[in-house]
Amino acid sequence: MAESKKPVVVGIEILKKNGLDVDSLIKELVINASVEFTAYYYFTLLRANCTGMDGEGIKGVIEDARLEDLSHFESCIERIYQLGGSLPKDATQFIKMSGCEFLQLPPNPTDLTAILEKCLKAEQGAIVNWDKICNMTLGKDPATYDIAKDILAEEIEHESWFLELLYSRPSGHMRRKYPGERPHTKKHSRALDSL
Numbered sequence: 001m002a003e004s005k006k007p008v009v010v011g012i013e014i015l016k017k018n019g020l021d022v023d024s025l026i027k028e029l030v031i032n033a034s035v036e037f038t039a040y041y042y043f044t045l046l047r048a049n050c051t052g053m054d055g056e057g058i059k060g061v062i063e064d065a066r067l068e069d070l071s072h073f074e075s076c077i078e079r080i081y082q083l084g085g086s087l088p089k090d091a092t093q094f095i096k097m098s099g100c101e102f103l104q105l106p107p108n109p110t111d112l113t114a115i116l117e118k119c120l121k122a123e124q125g126a127i128v129n130w131d132k133i134c135n136m137t138l139g140k141d142p143a144t145y146d147i148a149k150d151i152l153a154e155e156i157e158h159e160s161w162f163l164e165l166l167y168s169r170p171s172g173h174m175r176r177k178y179p180g181e182r183p184h185t186k187k188h189s190r191a192l193d194s195l
């Protein structure tokens with residue numbers, strides 16, 4: 001195969017014709033992938049520290065959000081490569097891109113309110129991140145928009161769960177049928193289906 005010849009990628013050319021800044025979109029998608037991946041890790045720690053009788057119920061809610069962050073990471077990957085982008089080869093560089101240090105365990109690691117406040121902050125950040133991609137792609141890149149709006153729908157649900165737990169603001173929340181159900185992003189993260 002001739003490697004030196006750069007192929008014409010019609011799937012990218014149409015986006016440029018539609019007025020999309022493809023390089024900026026790739027940059028934002030890689031950052032968002034890094035946030036989702038890092039949040040998945042930190043939510044693992046936060047969930048593990050939900051102890052005692054009060055912690056037991058919260059553990060289940062954090063688990064639902066945690067597994068959906070993994071789905072959000074998975075949902076980005078294919079599109080990043082289709083657009084001509086790639087993930088950094090240095091994993092530590094990838095984690096640092098996320099700016100998620102605030103999600104580390106609180107000084108008292110089993111302080112449930114502090115844990116929930118961190119979860120809420122993470123979800124609210126994710127909403128801003130995915131809304132940005134929606135705005136960049138609306139009317140220009142239906143494939144990326146479809147992924148971003150489905151992730152955004154799950155982030156909005158996650159925010160409402162943590163608002164309910166912290167402020168007794170009803171979310172209309174029914175628990176997921178099973179952890180990792182990911183009702184909006186399941187079709188974008190099929191690699192997780194075999195788990």
Ligand SMILES: [Fe+2]
Pocket residue numbers: 036068069072126155
């Ligand atoms: Fe997420």
Ligand SMILES: [Fe+2]
Pocket residue numbers: 065068069123126154155158
């Ligand atoms: Fe989330």
